[in-house]
Structures are given as C-alpha cells and as structure tokens.
Amino acid sequence: xxxxxxLTLDDRGLPEPTxxxxxxxxxAIFDLLEENSFEIIKEGAPDGPYKLTLGINDRRLVFDISxxxxxxxxxxxxxxxPLRQVIKDYFQIVESYFKAVSTLPPAQIEAIDMGRxxxxxxxxxxxxxxxxxxxxxxxxxxxxxxxxxxxxxxxG
Numbered sequence: 001x002x003x004x005x006x007l008t009l010d011d012r013g014l015p016e017p018t019x020x021x022x023x024x025x026x027x028a029i030f031d032l033l034e035e036n037s038f039e040i041i042k043e044g045a046p047d048g049p050y051k052l053t054l055g056i057n058d059r060r061l062v063f064d065i066s067x068x069x070x071x072x073x074x075x076x077x078x079x080x081x082p083l084r085q086v087i088k089d090y091f092q093i094v095e096s097y098f099k100a101v102s103t104l105p106p107a108q109i110e111a112i113d114m115g116r117x118x119x120x121x122x123x124x125x126x127x128x129x130x131x132x133x134x135x136x137x138x139x140x141x142x143x144x145x146x147x148x149x150x151x152x153x154x155x156g
Contacts, residue, residue, distance in 0.1 A: 002037070002038055002039040002040065002047055002048030002049065002050065003036050003037060003038050003048055003049050003050075004032065004033065004036050004038045004048070004049065004050055004051070004052050005033070005048075005049040005050070005051060005068055006033070006051040006052070006068075007029050007032060007033060007051070007052045007053075007054065007148075008051075008052070008053045008054070009025065009029075009053075009054055009055065009148060009151070009152060010053050010054065010055030010056075010062070010064075011055070011152060012055075014056070014152065017151060020094075020098060021151050024147055024150075024151055025147075025148060025151045027147075028144045028145075028147040028148050028151070029144075029148070031140075031144055032141065032144040032145070032148075035140065036137070036138075036140070036141040036144070037136075037137055037138040037140075037141050038050060038052070038135065038136075038137055038141060039135065039136045039137075040065065040073065040074055040134070040135055041133055041134055041135065041136055042074055042134070045073055045074055046067060046073060049068055050065050050066065050067065050068070050073060051065070051066045051067070051068060051070070052064070052065055053065075053066075054145070054148055054149070054152065055152065056080070056152050056153065057077075059079070059080055059081070060077040060078060060079055060080060061077070061078040061079075061080055061083075061149060061152075062075065062076075062077055063075065063076040063077075063078070063134075063135065076131070076134050076135065078130050078131065079130075080153070082126060082130060083123065083126055083127065083130070083149070086119060086122055086123040086126055087123065087149070087150055087153050089119050090116070090119045090120060090123055090146075090150055091150065093112065093115050093116045093119055094116060096112055097109070097112045097113060097116055100112050120143060120146060120147070121143070123146040123149075123150070124139065124142035124143040124145075124146045125142070127142050127145060127146050127149070128142045
C-alpha cells in the first residue's frame with residue numbers, strides 16, 4: 001500500500017494563520033504522517049511512498065506529488081467550488097466551538113463538537129469523491145487532508 005512520508009503546505013500569498021489554525025495544521029500533518037493511505041491511480045505512476053505539497057492556485061486545490069527522492073510523480077488540480085459550502089460550514093462551526101469552550105457548559109460544547117465532526121466527515125467524503133480516479137485515500141487520511149485544505153482556505 002502506498003503512503004505519504006512528507007507533506008508541505010504551500011501557503012504563499014495566503015494570510016498568516018491564527019494560532020488555532022496553525023495548531024490544527026501541525027496536528028493534522030503529524031497525525032497524517034503517522035498513519036495514512038495514499039495511492040495514485042494513474043497508469044505508469046510509481047508506487048509510493050510519496051511526498052505531497054498541498055496548495056491553492058487560482059481557486060484550485062493543487063496536489064503536487066513527488067517520490068521520496070523528489071522526482072515529480074503527478075500533479076492534480078481540483079476545483080474548490082464543490083467544497084466551498086462545506087468549508088464555509090466547517091469554519092462557522094469551528095468558530096462557534098472555540099467561543100463555546102470558554103463560555104458554555106460541557107453538554108452544549110459536546111453538541112457543537114458533534115456537529116463539527118459531522119461536517120468534517122462530510123468534507124472528507126466530498127474530498128474522496130473529488131479525488132476519485134486520481135488518488136485513493138482512506139477515511140482518516142481524507143479527514144486530515146480536509147483539515148489541511150480548510151487551513152489553506154482560511155482567509156484571516
């Protein structure tokens with residue numbers, strides 16, 4: 001099975017992340033590199049492991065994939081339009097969650113967190129669908145990549 005050994009976020013030209021977003025990035029990258037499944041579905045593509053640079057260019061999500069020796073393997077551009085609403089919903093509920101942590105009782109925080117996880121799962125599934133036929137990833141890898149896509153999509 002193929003997997004990622006390195007992941008870089010290409011955030012050139014994007015606003016500085018908030019401390020919360022920066023922490024989400026670090027956790028998602030660490031967790032992703034600890035355990036992931038990432039297989040390129042392209043004839044002639046070498047088996048992994050791979051390095052991934054994830055970025056946004058011209059409203060498209062860019063997956064730049066290379067071998068561990070930095071030889072280019074593939075590049076995929078995915079429109080962000082189909083993910084836009086779920087990303088927006090995710091940011092709204094994350095903002096509610098961060099506000100709730102300091103003011104609401106645990107039961108309400110838990111309810112907001114359940115909603116956040118549901119939207120996160122929805123975004124991960126949409127990502128898997130968008131990558132279908134290009135890259136095959138498991139559910140946990142999709143969740144962590146969705147977190148990173150949201151972190152890149154963050155506009156300050």
